[in-house]
Amino acid sequence: MDFKLGKGGEVKIILVFKGTESIEEVDELYQYLKNKGLFKGNAGEVYANVTNTDKALLLGLGEEDKLTLDSLRKAFFNAGKELAKLKIESVDIEVPELKNICYLDGIQAIAEGLLQSEYSFEKYLSKKKVILSIKEVNLNVIDGKREQSIEAIEEVKNIIDGVFLARDLVNEPAMTMTPKTLANNAKKELEKLGVKVEIYGREKIEDLGMKAFLAVSQGSSQEPQLIVMDYKGNPESIEKLALVGKGLTFDSGGYCLKPANGMETMFSDMAGAASVIGAMKAIAKSKVKKNVVAIVAACENLISGAAYKPGDIIESMSGKTIEVLNTDAEGRLTLADALWYAVKNLNASKVVDIATLTGACIIALGNVNTGAVTNNEEFMKNIKKASHITGEPIWELPNNDEYRELIKGTFADLKNTGGRGAGAITAGLFLEEFVDNTPWIHLDIAGTSYLSKKQGYLPKGATGIPVKTLYYLAKEF
Known part of the structure; x- marks a missing residue:
């Protein structure tokens, strides 16, 4: 067009x-x-x-x-x-x-x-x-709006390119969208735009001490991939926004196996990863004058003799230990190490993680609002402004200390689920444990990233949410 x-x-x-x-x-x-x-x-x-x-x-x-x-x-x-x-x-x-x-x-x-x-x-x-x-x-x-209109149209075309890329990545079935395929797609789409893309396999992930990430991946024959995408739009600034996307290219639930009808769309469990790759494409194509880095810990959560099990106690890159009460609460384990990497290894100034994290968020908000948890209200105001511009509504969930008590472990520092009540909140607060007080927002896109029927201009299947919001957060706020 x-x-x-x-x-x-x-x-x-x-x-x-x-x-x-x-x-x-x-x-x-x-x-x-x-x-x-x-x-x-x-x-x-x-x-x-x-x-x-x-x-x-x-x-x-x-x-x-x-x-x-x-x-x-x-x-x-x-x-x-x-x-x-x-x-x-x-x-x-x-x-x-x-x-x-x-x-x-x-x-x-x-x-x-x-x-x-x-x-x-x-x-x-x-x-x-x-x-x-x-x-x-x-x-x-x-009159008087010609040049600005040309620029505005070019910008929206770049954003929609990012949205469509995210949709295509999510809609691809798990048999072809493996962790390595996802990594190769990121490299192919972004490096030509000036984004530095580094891909680390199992050996490097082990060297980094990402034991929580590795625990989730060990049931699959597909090698896990840590994908790091670095865009320097303003080399003179030390400010850096990190976008961390959940990258489960397929989630069976592990030994806490999902029912068949709960598994049929689990190729879409990497929608968070797809959204950060899509956002990076839009940001780089529009030459946004900000520094943005995206991180994806990509793997599959499957069953085998090597798979992690309920009752296991695993370590994380941060040094905190985690009791595994449910192997289907796996995304937060991969994100724990990815978030720590963002704040400690990449020195991110602010962090947003994006994940199809909980069914509880779908129960609470349906497929209209993305759920959010934060440790910084000013940062939350900024992302809400971005979401208002784009028509991708966000609803902030509470973060009372009483919810944090629900994820404290008995035999380890933390447990990977706080139970059925307030599941979307406790999952988000689990992730907060791995950002070390860096301004942070968690976006739960379980209900908004993939639709069972079309809604407005959003198609059935992958929606590309929240690529547009991440773009405007990086650009404006």
């Missing part, structure tokens, strides 16, 4: 708010539709008239006072889908100033909605269902 500034295109997209009295370009058609109740201007409503000489697509934006960036994205996503269905190749959009929305933010929301409409994962289908048709989008922008 190519974006150009100026007029042109075979179909004109006309923006319509609910309650609009008349539309100069196609008023006769609009009055007919309105009187018949066929088009009311509701948010995301689409009516295409492409058979007449004056080809137009009416796009509803809902009530003017309630328009948001996300409703604008969803509306243009619907428009993109309808245009593709009609095999339209070029469109014309006049972009007016919209109430309560920054002009350039609006441009980006329009472009994102159209770009989102192009995504599909059809690699393994013998017959493709999605046929891309929109080749050219002509945007008529207001």
Whole structure:
């Protein structure tokens, strides 16, 4: 999809708010539709008239006072889908100033909605269902916004490239997306953009003392991989944001085996890893002037004679010992060593970990909000601002000391589960034990990273959440 500034295109997209009295370009058609109740201007409503000489697509934006960036994205996503269905190749959009929305933010929301409409994962289908048709989008922008609009569109294209990369990595089945494949993908996608990518195998991981990470991996024949991606956007600064993604390329639950229907999508348990790789691509492509490092401890959690077991006591890179009460609470063990590596070996100033960590978070928040736990409220305010810009809502969970008591061990320093109650919170607070007071945020994306059915512009399957939020956190905050 190519974006150009100026007029042109075979179909004109006309923006319509609910309650609009008349539309100069196609008023006769609009009055007919309105009187018949066929088009009311509701948010995301689409009516295409492409058979007449004056080809137009009416796009509803809902009530003017309630328009948001996300409703604008969803509306243009619907428009993109309808245009593709009609095999339209070029469109014309006049972009007016919209109430309560920054002009350039609006441009980006329009472009994102159209770009989102192009995504599909059809690699393994013998017959493709999605046929891309929109080749050219002509945007008529207001005076004085031309150069800024070009930059804004280029930025959103880079971000969506990162989102789509994350989706593709997550949607790939575990038989082909092994720890080594994930590492090789990170190297292939990022090194050409100036990101230094280092990949460490079992021997180096042992040398680093990552015993918790290794314990999870030892039931699999696939070698674990520690993936370190370093982007220096501002070499003069000592500030460094670390993004730590959970990288379980398949999770059977280990000896605490998941039921069959709980295992069928566990190839997506590396969505945290995919999101940090996608975010790094967006950050590097846009040449964000910040220093960002991403870390992924990638492995599989399987059963074999070598697999770790309930009742085991394992060490971690930090020196803290952990009682394994549940082998299906494995992601926090890999993240414990990855977080310690970020703060101690890489000297991160701030850390965000992203993980499909708990079913408890899905029970609490469904698939709408990402759950969050933090040790630094100012940092949390910043990521909430980033998530508000992107339409990827985050809900902060409490971190009372009483919850911390639930993860204290009996025969070791910690235990890897605090029980059924407050499971999303205690899992997050377990990770806090490995950041050594560095400003830190934990994002539990168990409910938001993979959907059983499409939701707005988010497809069934991998969503790419929270690539956009991580990008804006790095760039703005």
